[in-house]
Amino acid sequence: MRKLHSFIFSALLLGAVAACTSSVDPGTDPNAVYQSNLADISNYASSKGLTGTSTNSGLYYLLTKPGSASAPAATIGKEVEFNYTMYVLSRSSSNTAVVTDKKLDSLYTTTPVYYLLSPYSTQSSFVPLLPGLQEGLLKMREGDQATLLMPSALAFGDQSSALLPANSPVRFDVTLRRARTEDQQINEYMTANKLTPTEVTQSGLRFIKTANNSSGASPTSTQTLIVKYKGKLLRSASAFDSTGTGTAAFTLGRSIAGFEEGLTKLKVGEKATLIFPSAIGYGQTGNQVIPPYAPLRFDIELVSVQ
Numbered sequence: 550m551r552k553l554h555s556f557i558f559s560a561l562l563l564g565a566v567a568a569c570t571s572s573v574d575p576g577t578d579p580n581a582v583y584q585s586n587l588a589d590i591s592n593y594a595s596s597k598g599l600t601g602t603s604t605n606s607g608l609y610y611l612l613t614k615p616g617s618a619s620a621p622a623a624t625i626g627k628e629v630e631f632n633y634t635m636y637v638l639s640r641s642s643s644n645t646a647v648v649t650d651k652k653l654d655s656l657y658t659t660t661p662v663y664y665l666l667s668p669y670s671t672q673s674s675f676v677p678l679l680p681g682l683q684e685g686l687l688k689m690r691e692g693d694q695a696t697l698l699m700p701s702a703l704a705f706g707d708q709s710s711a712l713l714p715a716n717s718p719v720r721f722d723v724t725l726r727r728a729r730t731e732d733q734q735i736n737e738y739m740t741a742n743k744l745t746p747t748e749v750t751q752s753g754l755r756f757i758k759t760a761n762n763s764s765g766a767s768p769t770s771t772q773t774l775i776v777k778y779k780g781k782l783l784r785s786a787s788a789f790d791s792t793g794t795g796t797a798a799f800t801l802g803r804s805i806a807g808f809e810e811g812l813t814k815l816k817v818g819e820k821a822t823l824i825f826p827s828a829i830g831y832g833q834t835g836n837q838v839i840p841p842y843a844p845l846r847f848d849i850e851l852v853s854v855q
Contacts, residue, residue, distance in 0.1 A: 586700035586718040593648040608681050609698035616692020623686045623728040625666050626842045630727040634658045636720040667841035679704050689725040697721040731826040731844045738783045752829050754810050757822040765816030768854050774799045777850040789838050815851040823847040
């Protein structure tokens with residue numbers, strides 16, 4: 550496809566760290582910071598009477614209110630909907646043996662956050678969740694509530710702001726509302742937008758014809774297709790790519806499978822909405838501004854063939 554328009558897919562907590570800058574002495578020993586964070590987390594958990602467990606990465610996890618044991622679990626490839634409140638942990642200025650918490654972000658305590666879970670190894674320009682937050686979510690099922698205590702290496706690292714000192718351990722109180730597969734995301738999106746598929750193909754493409762032209766020519770694999778289109782993520786109000794008022798030329802075999810499958814179902818002069826899973830989109834690695842495992846929507850028109 551033609552080069553995607555410039556688009557920023559923001560990381561969770563961007564508002565909290567947008568003003569952060571690295572202000573730590575480059576000689577700071579990361580292991581010393583990590584060990585200090587772990588000691589503070591242990592001290593804090595003990596003082597609060599928390600009875601969680603620590604993972605190999607240093608995440609302290611406590612399930613505070615379990616949901617149903619049969620509820621869907623958060624797994625790689627799903628979209629999670631969750632709420633959180635975040636606190637920064639720090640040693641008391643009056644007694645450094647005491648670790649206290651200070652609320653840093655409560656914007657999403659009641660407002661839901663949506664994010665696609667994906668392996669860090671597949672990331673390119675897409676910004677993943679904080680490592681500790683993703684690790685914690687992957688231990689949860691729908692309806693679970695948990696407290697996550699994480700060293701700075703799993704959170705904001707050496708970034709700092711007026712509210713967040715560099716190398717600070719943090720606390721998240723998290724409620725997992727939903728963990729949805731791509732099919733669930735697509736089906737719920739279509740229901741919410743009152744879209745009825747003309748056809749659902751074996752590949753997972755939901756094809757919705759929006760304008761007919763029975764006398765139009767059908768494209769062949771050797772022709773150049775002149776197309777208008779707009780592509781969107783299902784949770785985005787704006788397009789990540791669009792021909793705008795112009796057109797783009799395509800030769801079949803050079804674009805993503807879902808887009809091409811939809812095009813081949815059109816005659817010249819016809820329009821359609823295509824909604825399809827990442828398996829026939831940008832897959833588990835994403836592409837530029839497309840997150841891994843992202844289902845997509847395209848509104849297309851086959852203008853002419855050459």
